[in-house]
Amino acid sequence: MTIHIDHHPDQNHAGDEIVEKNQGNVKEQETEHVLDGGFVAPHTNSFGHTFRDYDAESGRRRSVEDFYRTNHIGQTVDFVKRMREAYGKLNRTEMSIWECCELLNEFIDESDPDLDEPQIEHLLQTAEAIRKDYPDEDWLHLTGLIHDLGKVLLHPSFGELPQWAVVGDTYPVGCAFDESIVHHKYFKENPDYDNPSYNTKYGIYTEGCGLDNVFMSWGHDDYMYLVAKENETTLPSASLFIIRYHSFYALHKSEAYKHLMNNEDRENMKWLKVFNKYDLYSKSKFRINVEEVKPYYLSLINKYFPGKLKW
Numbered sequence: 370m371t372i373h374i375d376h377h378p379d380q381n382h383a384g385d386e387i388v389e390k391n392q393g394n395v396k397e398q399e400t401e402h403v404l405d406g407g408f409v410a411p412h413t414n415s416f417g418h419t420f421r422d423y424d425a426e427s428g429r430r431r432s433v434e435d436f437y438r439t440n441h442i443g444q445t446v447d448f449v450k451r452m453r454e455a456y457g458k459l460n461r462t463e464m465s466i467w468e469c470c471e472l473l474n475e476f477i478d479e480s481d482p483d484l485d486e487p488q489i490e491h492l493l494q495t496a497e498a499i500r501k502d503y504p505d506e507d508w509l510h511l512t513g514l515i516h517d518l519g520k521v522l523l524h525p526s527f528g529e530l531p532q533w534a535v536v537g538d539t540y541p542v543g544c545a546f547d548e549s550i551v552h553h554k555y556f557k558e559n560p561d562y563d564n565p566s567y568n569t570k571y572g573i574y575t576e577g578c579g580l581d582n583v584f585m586s587w588g589h590d591d592y593m594y595l596v597a598k599e600n601e602t603t604l605p606s607a608s609l610f611i612i613r614y615h616s617f618y619a620l621h622k623s624e625a626y627k628h629l630m631n632n633e634d635r636e637n638m639k640w641l642k643v644f645n646k647y648d649l650y651s652k653s654k655f656r657i658n659v660e661e662v663k664p665y666y667l668s669l670i671n672k673y674f675p676g677k678l679k680w
């Protein structure tokens with residue numbers, strides 16, 4: 370089955386298509402290449418495995434699984450509410466978007482089987498890959514650059530949150546954990562797992578209530594969404610949606626939790642699916658020359674954000 374990504378009508382098309390194929394009961398994603406000078410998604414990650422293969426034997430498999438075990442046990446309704454309340458105050462520091470990009474230089478994401486490069490590389494790789502295929506959508510380039518800036522929560526000046534509370538895929542809390550979530554088995558040790566108010570299909574939510582009313586596991590996505598919104602960015606709502614839900618693979622890849630979406634979510638989802646291709650398949654050992662592209666991104670930051678932001 371070939372999935373055609375829904376493009377904005379008046380822009381040029383990405384060169385490759387994502388082909389999903391069933392192999393036994395393992396659903397794999399592969400990419401077909403159409404060489405048109407645009408972004409070309411690789412077949413394998415830099416460790417020689419297909420992307421997001423959490424079972425492939427590699428130097429990272431064990432630590433990634435350990436990461437998800439801790440993550441799945443710790444993310445409860447109570448924890449999420451406390452973190453949103455505490456970090457939503459944005460009273461920790463003031464800095465510009467670019468200063469934050471530079472802070473991410475020192476962090477490596479322990480949840481990621483596809484990348485062991487410093488995070489600033491990933492930000493630029495994502496943004497530059499989008500820029501190749503969507504040259505006129507400057508808001509989407511900037512979204513690529515900033516989507517993971519919430520990982521600054523790992524930094525000592527933010528109370529040094531542990532990796533399990535910052536990175537990895539996200540999912541709703543307050544209703545049943547869907548089986549498509551990576552390493553789902555570890556939810557059995559989460560205190561909410563046996564709570565009858567939280568362990569049904571709808572839990573504390575209602576049909577079509579809208580994702581804005583759903584508590585997501587706490588991490589870099591929701592935090593960066595709060596930072597962008599509270600600092601009154603002029604980025605469009607699709608950008609805020611991408612930032613907030615880009616790690617929600619259970620929804621944008623596995624189509625779980627669709628019953629919680631409203632019409633606005635469905636509209637924004639089209640852009641999230643476009644974005645995901647670049648976020649995922651641009652992960653490589655290829656280094657971008659930071660100084661070369663910096664003036665361009667500074668001009669976008671200037672266009673969509675105030676000089677200093679509250680974090």
Ligand SMILES: O[C@H]1[C@H](O)[C@@H](O)[C@H](O)[C@@H](O)[C@H]1O
Binds near residue numbers: 537
């Ligand atoms: O390991 C990765 C990483 O933490 C990403 O930033 C996040 O967006 C992905 O969902 C996750 O799989």
Ligand SMILES: [Fe+2]
Binds near residue numbers: 516517589615616
């Ligand atoms: Fe992310």
Ligand SMILES: [Fe+2]
Binds near residue numbers: 491495516517648
């Ligand atoms: Fe990312």
